[in-house]
Amino acid sequence: MxxxxxxxxxxxxxxxxxxxxxxxxxxxxxxxxxxxxxxxxxxxxxxxxxxxxxxxxxxxxxxxxxxxxxxxxxxxxxxxxxxxxxxxxxxxxxxxxxxxxxxxxxxxxxxxxxxxxxxxxxxxxxxxxxxxxxxxxxxxxxxxxxxxxxxxxxxxxxxxNASMLTAIEAGRGLARDLCGTEPERMSAPAFADYCVAAFTGSGVELSVVEDRDILERDYPLLSAVGRASFAVSRHQPRVVKLEYIGEGEIERTYLFAGKGVVYDTGGADIKVAGSMAGMSRDKGGAAAVAGLLKTISMLKPKGIRVVAELGLVRNSIGSEAFVTDEIIMSHAGQRVRIGNTDAEGRLVLADLMSQLRITAHSAVKPEMFSVATLTGHVVRCFGGYTAAVENSVAKQAQVADRMQRQAATWGEPIEVSQLRRDDFSKIIDPSGAADMLSSNNAPSSITARGHQYPAAFLIKASGLSSHGVNSALPIAYTHLDIAGSATEGHPQYGTPTATPLVGLFNYIIDSK
Ligand SMILES: [Zn+2]
Missing domain, CATH: 3.40.220.10 (Leucine Aminopeptidase, subunit E, domain 1)
Structure with missing residues (x-):
């Protein structure tokens, strides 16, 4: 590297x-x-x-x-x-x-x-x-x-601060390598292998889920996205799990779900009119989270635990492809009707978050994040800036406000968006047959609240609805949509930025 x-x-x-x-x-x-x-x-x-x-x-x-x-x-x-x-x-x-x-x-x-x-x-x-x-x-x-x-x-x-900056830059280098690379070189298995090599001897515990039965049991929505990709062994999905445990008594736990769609054809709702080019960069969230763990593994901050799940999947199209109208049970037990197969990132994240939710049950002061190049809407809305969307618990703890202050100082400014009741209305399945609907069937960029309402989906589909402010175990959760900030320059082939790695790292260090 x-x-x-x-x-x-x-x-x-x-x-x-x-x-x-x-x-x-x-x-x-x-x-x-x-x-x-x-x-x-x-x-x-x-x-x-x-x-x-x-x-x-x-x-x-x-x-x-x-x-x-x-x-x-x-x-x-x-x-x-x-x-x-x-x-x-x-x-x-x-x-x-x-x-x-x-x-x-x-x-x-x-x-x-x-x-x-x-x-x-x-x-x-x-x-x-x-x-x-x-x-x-x-x-x-x-x-x-x-x-x-x-x-x-x-x-x-x-x-x-040279050693700190070297560690941040090493994390960013890893994130850029993972995000910016073409879909065969950085297929899901290759992404997992690259992580294995990057974390060997780092002190970060890493495991890779690759067995189809386990993927379908533990990550059913992710496996639906990857269903057409199982036919090609080198395109099959992977989930990479990473865990860092700092020295001393653990005072806080940070849980990250990273979207790693290594190539997004849109699936059966195929991307047309030239909108598919550049979709090898739909893995910037997983890449940034891997990079963050790399930085943390080099600086070894005490008293924190960091757990990450990276969902690596190719949204292929073929005779096995999942289609709209299907109803698929999420890991958290929500029956999800598929509204559009190109809204696949939220499906990948929901199961990762459900796994992290279970980890959070026994964790000290858990705080959860999803990081994803999720919507065209966020780009339409904010241009090249990251959007943060909080659940009620994170909002009460002012997570996004604190993160916004840190990130601005470090040159990675973010916008804070509000989750509202309308966002939950958008994920109701009109037929009543399913518990929820994954999305409407239009590009997010022409959908009102197109980057906010996916957070409502993620909260419900992952089971985080049971961890609100009035629950027995409130879990702060913040969704970061980096579709506009993960790369800079050329619209399809610009340079990966590793955003929001720097802001997140400093947020963690500052909160500690
Ligand atoms: Zn998509």
Whole structure:
């Protein structure tokens, strides 16, 4: 696995020639406020020769500076009141790309901060943005076609958070590899194998469910989605279970269900008119959860337990395919009428959540999440932002509000959506024959409340309805729809972002 390594650099003299570093990337909103005098002079001189310096990313020939390379990456619009910390990410990404293209192998990153609450994590966000910019697709790496990787990135901030950022970046790298890869290389069995390799020796307990009888017994809705895929052995579904138990007395338990639809044809409600391309990225939720566990396994936070179930399935089409109108019993005992076979993600998640619900019965302070590229509606509604939808228990505990604050600081902003009574009305089976209906039969993007009401489905189909605020065992549950945020750039083939890994990790660490 490709890995970006960050190194804390305490000695400010590292910026000079002969230190072993070979470029200095300065991320700054203002040339005049660069604290290191030699660098400020070079930048000032550079701006007199080339008026682009300070306005767009530039490489200055800088004798005396490490590698002779000074990259000035200006932070634009930092004082704009509607901007957020991602302005530092944007600048750092451009800066590190120029350093790499110039031939640097060991660049230093100097982030010139601004006294503004919005930017208190600017250095960390800039560093992680470098990781995002430098990631290269797994297929390209495996074909031997990748650019040489950087050896490491030196961090001059003095914050001493290089090991934390390296662990976050390792998790994000794993998540990108799992999410961004084409459907044969990252079929369900291959996804499971990739996880096995990634977690060997990590201290995370991992098991893979692959037996069809067990899948159909424990994950009946997921197995219905995968029914047409059983005919092809390399496409058969898998469930990957992960568990991390921190040292010391466990004070909190976090439970994650990740949607890993490795390819979504839509099933019998097939995706038409070119809307199928890019559907190998319908596994971003499972990928992000796997990545989160990777980060946690490296940093080993004490006092928490993290349990995850990843539902890996190909929504194939064929003579065995499940179809609309079928009524299938969920693991939690709800008879679900299928409204649209392209609304398969909620079916995959519901059984994973039912299993996690059982785990939660005996867990200390359980808190549950589902992470999924679930709906086109969330993209229509919020663009490239994650939506959080809470159950009553999570709302009372202000889970989404706290998560929103954390995520914004770390450059992964989320929107909080409300679950309302209308959402439960939408999952009533009109015939009365089944306990519930999985969805309407129209694209979510043209359905009112198209990303909120699936949370109502998930709560009822998974049995979480019995764990509301007035129950004997309330379970906080938050659904995260990342259909708009799991990738960036090109609509079908953009770069996976590993969202919401960074926000979730910091939420967990902050809540502890
Ligand atoms: Zn679908």
């Amino acid at each position: 490709a890995l970006i390594k960050f190194v804390d650099v305490a000695d400010q003299d590292a910026i000079f020639e002969g230190s072993g570093w070979d470029a200095l990337v300065v991320v700054t909103a203002d040339l005049t406020s660069i604290a290191v005098e030699e660098v400020a002079l070079l930048a000032d001189h550079g701006s007199k020769v080339d008026q682009r310096v300070g306005k767009s990313v530039t490489l200055l020939f800088a004798p005396g500076i490490a590698g002779g390379r000074l990259v000035i990456a200006p932070v634009l619009k930092a004082t704009d009141e509607y901007e957020d910390v991602r302005v530092f990410a944007d600048a750092a990404q451009q800066g590190i790309k120029v350093a790499k293209e110039a031939g640097a192998k060991r660049p230093l990153l100097l982030v010139n901060g601004i006294a503004d609450q919005r930017y208190k994590k600017a250095e960390a966000v800039a560093a992680l943005a470098c990781g995002q910019a430098l990631w290269q697709a797994l297929e390209r790496r495996e074909a031997g076609a990748a650019d040489p990787e950087l050896e490491c990135i030196g961090l001059l901030s003095g914050a001493n």
